[in-house]
Amino acid sequence: MQEAQINEMREKGTGGREIIDSLIQNSSTYNLKTQFSKEKWLKKKMQKYMVTFEVKKAGFMEICDLYF
Numbered sequence: 182m183q184e185a186q187i188n189e190m191r192e193k194g195t196g197g198r199e200i201i202d203s204l205i206q207n208s209s210t211y212n213l214k215t216q217f218s219k220e221k222w223l224k225k226k227m228q229k230y231m232v233t234f235e236v237k238k239a240g241f242m243e244i245c246d247l248y249f
Contacts, residue, residue, distance in 0.1 A: 187230075197231030 190200055204226060205211050214222065239247075 197227070200230045201226050 187200060190203070201223070211219065211222070
């Protein structure tokens with residue numbers, strides 16, 4: 182897949198998992214890789230295309246740091 186197609190999918194609101202699945206389907210060499218290489222490739226793509234973050238409650242010191 183080309184970057185333009187991926188950006189188009191993002192604009193449509195497609196999730197990261199669907200983008201990765203389409204990359205796997207369109208890859209001609211994915212099935213030739215070893216299991217270790219597949220896991221490494223998936224980890225790299227998940228970091229790139231899946232948005233992950235953790236929401237934490239702000240404490241007193243974090244708020245003070247924010248103002249200073």
